[in-house]
Amino acid sequence: MAKITYSKQTFDCKNDESVLECLSRHGVELPSSCRAGVCQTCIVKATDGTTPPADAQTGLKPQLQKQGYFLACICKPKQDLSFVDPDDNALPQITATVASKICFNKNIIRLRLTPESEFNFLPGQFINIHRQDGLVRSYSIASLPQEGYLELHVEHIENGKMSHWLHNQVAMGGKLNIDGPHGDCFYIDDKPEQNLLLIGTGTGLAPLWGIIHDALSKNHKGEIHLFHGSRSRDKIYLLGELKKLAEQHSNFFYTACISGEDNQGFNAGRANEVALSKIPNLDGYCVYLCGHPEMVNSTKKKAFLAGASMNDIHADAFTLSNR
Ligand code: FES
Structure with a gap:
């Protein structure tokens, strides 16, 4: 059984338990969203000469991998591991303004956001929206870069804190903190004949x-x-x-x-x-x-x-x- 050390506390991490699950079992919550190694919300940084398992770094940029960053939700350590919260520049956030908000139907809205600084993305990638209280959720981008905005489709989920907030409280002109883009689900134009x-x-x-x-x-x-x-x-x-x-x-x-x-x-x-x-x-x-x-x-x-x-x-x- 590996020992994990975070915020000066050490915990026994059960075999087949992720770092995120272990911390949660001990009442320590890290930011998280997908819990599947996709959104990168649970990113942390290994310290004290310890090394995360390679598969816990899947999807991270090489420069983050080199610095020892890993995703707590998919990290099942076999050896002792110490880690800290990420530096502010690991996943930099920018502000985006809600430029429009319409209802597709009673369950789903379309939000269009205008980033306040340069934001390069490919349609199909996703962003994370960060609320002030630390809540983070991921939404895919439906728009094209040349359209000048990020279009998101948000379903209202029962008891879903972020979707309820976006549906009922965020208004046009509102400011959101976002990071990204992430993900490799986008069109690749090197095979135009491919089905x-x-x-x-x-x-x-x-x-x-x-x-x-x-x-x-x-x-x-x-x-x-x-x-x-x-x-x-x-x-x-x-x-x-x-x-x-x-x-x-x-x-x-x-x-x-x-x-x-x-x-x-x-x-x-x-x-x-x-x-x-x-x-x-x-x-x-x-x-x-x-x-x-x-x-x-x-x-x-x-x-x-x-x-x-x-x-x-x-x-x-x-x-x-x-x-
Ligand atoms: S919670 Fe999404 S990558 Fe860990």
């Missing part, structure tokens, strides 16, 4: 919307298939816009899916199952998966078994329960 398959659930549509518009704006030649799904029709949004896009672009195909009973007018079933039944052979495809973690993780494996190369499968999975 793309995009599968998303709920507001997992946001990054896919950005990726599709990026690909079309760069004159992507291969087929682009979007399967967007939800259990109920109130979480299907941008339906008219996506149907129109499919009319305007002969290589873009859109399928909306409902897995619940009220599915008249939609494809019945889960988006990932409908997609793989309609396109069973993914040899040569580039696959993007966004939305519910269970869907993303199970579909990753199925896409690989259906012929997609692991290098061509991109995913960002965010848990919804704590938003």
